[in-house]
Amino acid sequence: MKTILVTGGAGYIGSHVCVQLLEAGYSVVIADNLCNAQRDVVDRIARITGTQPVFYQTDLLDLDGLRAIFRAHAIDGVLHFAGLKAVGESTEQPLRYYSNNLTGTLHLLTAMQEAGCTTLVFSSSATVYGADNPVPFDERMPTSATNPYGYTKVVQERILTDIAAAQPDMSVLLLRYFNPVGAHPSGWIGEDPNGIPNNLMPYVAKVATGELPCINVFGNDYDTVDGTGVRDYIHVCDLARGHMLALEYAFGRTGTDIINLGTGRGSSVLELIYAFSKACGHPLPYVIAPRRPGDIASCWADTTKAKEVLGFTAQLTLADMCRDSWHFICRQRERE
Ligand code: NAD
């Protein structure tokens, strides 16, 4: 049974991956400083799976803390989710973003190297395709960024590629996620950000509960099916399944590889609002607002490589994503 270190494992995507790792029989060690997660997520993972993961409240900026984890456990591979991810905040606090995301990754690589751990799967993002590539985005396209968060992903991809090139026994997989949404069907884990969400799905969910009055649709004059922005929304459970396949692939090889995880299908803002209103059972008020600076019209994945290399195809629909998000939000409100 392999032991996997999951950095950021108490977070939104990491927690769903921990569930699937435990269900598949892996031993799971989580390192998370809880800057964007709650401690009880770890217990919820245990409640879903019947197995308690090992948890360390450790900051990746604390190199000695990381070293201690590698001393305490024979870690076979690392899934690296820990990082700050809010685009707007990254523009206001670039030093914090570069420091957390880059130094955290450098510390992790240092601790891995010292411990002789050679397999790493990294959470990258479709944001690295920048604003100039045509859709669908494929892995060979040039990368760029429009904000500090995006640059941390571009630079982390570079760092990981260079280190794998210099260390021939290393296996690095860069997974570029498109738009992860949805929640575990149990309703125990999901995404419920504090305050006013930046991303569309959690914003729509808060309008559905009545916590926010109305959705602002950022632009209806894009060159898309209905003029609103088009994105490749992928259910977080499909995304987690992609990680299971990716991890086994990473264990069987060396070098760096890059794989998109998306559905290959785009949905517009209005399509998502409509799908969510069906899931929650009532219409959702929206107004057309100006375009959001930095947004692109369309973003969806070329999924050929994920299919060929991993045998991965997303299975869950936009309706499934909205249903599971809504179920999680309702359960969460009952628990509060
Ligand atoms: P999240 O914020 O829910 O999870 C990240 C976790 O990392 C949090 O639990 C946080 O407490 C932890 N963390 C942050 N900095 C840390 C540090 N220095 N030390 C230890 N723990 C730390 O975010 P998520 O949505 O689960 O995203 C996971 C990863 O996937 C991130 O790297 C993110 O950039 C990437 N990603 C996310 C999306 C998305 O839309 N959610 C899209 C593309 C890529």
Ligand code: UD1
């Ligand atoms: C955003 C980030 C991106 C990050 C991704 C996942 C920006 C510019 N981009 O991407 O770097 O990788 O989140 O975290 O922030 N929308 C509305 N109203 C809203 C919110 C969003 O109309 O209140 C629209 C947007 O204009 C877009 C779509 O909904 O067309 C999806 O937005 P969002 O969920 O923020 O994701 P991205 O824009 O893909």
